[in-house]
Amino acid sequence: LGSGGVLFYLFIFLNVTENHADPETMLLPFLRQKMKLTGTKYGCGGGGCGACTVMVSRYQPATKSIIHYSANACLLPLCQLHGAAVTTVEGIGSTKTRIHPVQERIAKAHGSQCGFCTPGMVMSTYALLRNKPQPTMDDITQALAGNLCRCTGYRPIVEGCRTFCQEANCCQANGAANCCLNGEKNGDEPEQEKPQLFDKLDLLPLDPTQELIFPPELILMADTTSPQTLTFHGERVTWVSPVSLEELIQLKAKHPKAPLVMGNTNIGPDMKFKGILHPLIISPTRVKGLFEVSQTPQGVWVGAGCSLSELHSVLEKLVPQFPEEKTEVFRALNRQLGNLGSVQIRNVASLGGNIVSAYPNSDLNPILAAGNCKVSVISSGGRREVPLNQDFFVGFGKVILQPEEIVVSVFIPFSRKGEFVQALRHAPRKEASFATVTAGMRVMFSESSRVVQDVSIYYGGMGPTTVSAAKTCQAIIRRSLCFPLNFRSLLYFITFSPCADLLFFPSGRGTTRPSAKPTTSFWKSWPSLLQLQEGREIQPGLQEFQPVSKDQSNHDAVGRPMMHRSAISQATGEAVYCDDLPKIEGELFLMVVTSSRPHAKITGLDVSEALQLPGVVDVITTKDIPGKKVRTFCGYNEELLAESEVSCIGQMICAVVADTKAHAKRGAAAVKISYEDLPDPIFTIEEAVEKSSYFEPRRLLQRGDVTEAFKTVDKVYEGEIRIGGQEHFYMETQSMLVVPVGEEMEFNVYISTQWPTLIQDAVAETLNIASNRVTCHVKRVGGAFGGKVTRTSVLASITSVAAWKTNRAVRCVLERGEDMLITGGEPSSVGFMNDGKIVAADFQFFANSGNTVDESPLVAEKMVLHMDTAYNIPNLRGRGTACKTNLPSNTAFRGFGVPQGLLIVENMINDVAMVLGCPADKIREMNMYRGPSTTHYKFEFNPENLLRCWEECKRRSDYSARRGAIEQFNEQNRWKKRGISIIPIKYGIAFSDGFLNQAAALVHIYKDGSVLVSHGGTEMGQGVHTKMQQIASRELHIPPSKIYISETSTNTVPNTCPSAASFGTDANGMAVKDACQILYQRLEPIRKKNPKGTWEIAVSDCIFLFVLRGPDLYVDWDKMEGQPYAYYTYGVSCSEVELDCLTGEYRTLRTDIVVDIGKSVNPSVDMGQIEGAFMQGLGLYTLEELKFSPFGLLYTRGPSQYKIPAVCDVPLQFNVYLLPDSDNPYAIYSSKGIGEPTLFLGSSVFFAIKDAVAAARSDSGLKGPFSLNSPATPERACLASASPFTQKVPASKPGSFKPWALDI
């Protein structure tokens, strides 16, 4: 194979020779589009989510060994794969042949809901097992650290993988002391009667000898042919891969500007997201000279081409070979490497690349610099050694090297006696997250004294590049440090003295909080004082659900923990998502062009250049829309494409359609829009209130006389809390394919949405055709959480215009950054008595709705409807207002505003407790509804099950004893505090607009006895299809295996309600039940004639459509009364955290949840909803932060900037119990809706953090209520803890700085 071809193996045994490999093509699109292997998914395109994980195997001729490693296909250039074998999820197992144990176990453990992350999870685990068939739990959590899942909450995935560990797999069912594996049983209930998700004995064994072998042809090729230079010419870029150092030097001398692409983890994202074009790329991954490792008496030289994983293993091997005093730098580096990026990133990212990329917050550079490391560089001018010190890093992404110089290797010295090296990273999320601050510190004491002979301190994240704290070092040198006393003075000195140079570095993120960083970071870096948290593992959690009645037939699947019906297909990558649909002949790709101004007139739109570009077919503007140019939501019109004015950054203006995605993207970049800025854009709630910029209607509800009641109370307290917005971050971005049928204006729309009917209506009115010409198909949705309703309909309308105008199929799949761009403080008063009884409360809820109305007034409504939550406050008033601002429009998220509103209410309870100096749970308990009660909208209900959940949760979590233990812990620890909280929820189920609570089902029984069920719910991971299958199974008296659900489509079931409001099973379940019952009765005469005949004999073909109307729900806002919900779902959660008060980092030690979901139709599916929603809540309240620039630009547009919970955030012990003996007469088989309610229970972690912070503040002499906004990020928790150090940081004067991000 000569120049221009790349040969690699794809493991479903494909020998792939790609003769026209384009250097800009990554493995992911190649697999998906060219090879039609769609199991590997696109989630972010930047190495941040793990959905695209594959395993790469390479033969190493020098050692005659084969290495296997996981990698992100989205950053893996196709040209780099010559001679490699790539294993994708399709390669390791399939339903047609044999599934792999990893696929089986993740599926059976219920680790797959929407399934979009599942192939990535499978491949990360598979790659681990190829290297280590019996991993430890630590290996598993490390391997999965870079794989995000938005649905499951990770616990079930970890449980599935745990079955590969040899370590004890005790389920903790008997409590920690009494292991079930010892055969000792809990007295309460015989073990065998507890419903099990899966039987470990039934699992396929892992047999490493059965794994795919490395292709012998590739070994032969590597052993027999001498490597040659490879050159690839693409449309815009040429790729040269030299094989010798000499050749590399010559190439670099000739093309000094050409980057050296090794792992492509810096260059790749730059090219993709910033549009940087490198016409020539040099890829030295086959130059052996860059991979050599050699040891000298002074230290070790590590080849600059070595991956960070290789560096880690080199150092790990060296550490035990030398006395500890010699390996200080090695160990410090390894500590950093353990948390740098993800395994997939570390497997490809090179050491040289990391150094030369000179990230401001690089993990390695501060230690390499503090540790006296150096690099050996080579060029046509010769070889030289350059120390890695303050002179090396010269600016953002810049080092002192000449452009033609190549880093050959890096020298890491042995440490000397008396020398200590420490490393720090402080990140928004512990794993798979770039750090905010990093530090490397080396101190050398004079022999047998505490006098500092030499010291160097380097920080990352404090300026545009790695910086040296030179002044501080100078001040410390030759001083005597006597721990711990003098260390404290040293700290004080470093942070606050005039020579504290770090204070004067502009923070990497602006000037609002520069001085807090060195304080927290420095403390963290001195483990002798801090006792850093040792590694802790996620324990097997306990999930307890109700067993089915002993009389229930074995064939009846209702109430049993049946696996998600598509879990195996999802785990094998066979499950088809919208963008997996094969390309249609002539298909075009659509890319939207959005506004770059928050509030401006459009003065010009020039598409001429875009139309000239290769592949671009057309540009769609509002003038092209044949029908309605606006969508109407809540009475407001929203333009589909802006015509003359824009009201936020990210608003869609036009759309480019081209033959490929790459061409459409280039076309979109070439569209020129000119603007005239309009004055005074509104970004914050305060600005909106000042200018009365609202969306109507604003809602008010009240009971009692709040004003009068305030006059009678002992105390009044006024507080405020802000809660940040939350991104849906469904793993599958917005995806759709609109296909013109070619006849009588008929269109098929394949789409990922929660509401097919809305899409059908939207497309029809946009194209000015009747709804009967549009059929909307939804096979499955890769996560939605409220984000695939209204926004999706706008995008579908635009895509349909393109399909109509070009008369070709048009696909639109948003990139992660686009998706996040296009897609949301309130003072409240409370009056209470000295004993804690709350007499009056007055709430103000403001929602920052963005530039269009969307569903915001409904969200504000729901906040007001839920503001009583579990409490019977006799005088209660609340106003809900949706504010109109110049930020991208917000839409509803799981919980529809309730999790946001209730945080305000529970925070008020906390404030009352703090004012009175008593535990918050006492105030909660005292004010709860008891006995037959009436809500503030005059709806009668019985809170008995709420109180049962509360008591059960207190009992299960051993709340009282643990609170005592926590107090003791806090007395004994100054810098670490624990906190605990227990939080209830009462959540109304159903749509408060009655007409939405209807559903329909179409059940076909075919002649062969197989049954096809169609209903109005869309499957997005919540398991609605699985539950419908169970319901049909019960009603038709046949096993679930005879029942199939193909898709949701508007031509089988019309006028559906959205799959939202936790009402999917209630509504559609009743429809399926009724349809099945009618069919079963029709078969009655036949069955009577032949009572012993089988189902197959009894059936005749029939089609029946039955429409079922749900409860008539309403709210009369004038009378302030109504029945907005069919019933309530109750739950209580208790969480305990441990907080590092000096850094604000925390870990959830334990969470116990008790939920009343009536009689569950499928307890394992419901358990998944509870855990997944809880983890989303944990993200909302403690982690996920949307950041906007002062000009309204969303900074947090991908997994690199926006952190959703990862495996490292799962509570170390996570127990979920379903309330036994509960009933619900208002829903199918006495079950209850569960999709949304438990998201709010994630706030128990927020309040536990607040509890721990209160303990820290108490040590600082601060008592009483304090402000902690949500999310309680490490930074906020650290500052709220008010340690003596942060207290000394002077607050920045308003107006003295330009904030980096807005407080919206």
Ligand SMILES: Cc1cc2nc3c(=O)[nH]c(=O)nc-3n(C[C@H](O)[C@H](O)[C@H](O)COP(=O)(O)OP(=O)(O)OC[C@H]3O[C@@H](n4cnc5c(N)ncnc54)[C@H](O)[C@@H]3O)c2cc1C
């Ligand atoms: C999702 C993600 C998470 C990450 N998380 C972290 C993190 O937590 N901490 C952290 O520190 N980093 C992190 N990184 C950054 C990552 O470590 C670096 O991008 C990586 O080390 C760069 O190496 P590379 O081989 O991929 O470089 P490439 O992208 O291949 O090249 C980067 C640059 O280095 C130059 N270069 C490469 N090798 C040489 C050489 N031998 N001589 C001269 N120049 C050379 C190239 O010319 C190019 O300009 C993350 C990256 C991603 C994508």
Ligand code: FES
């Ligand atoms: S798509 Fe590759 S890591 Fe997200």
Ligand code: FES
């Ligand atoms: S199952 Fe993991 S993202 Fe949906």
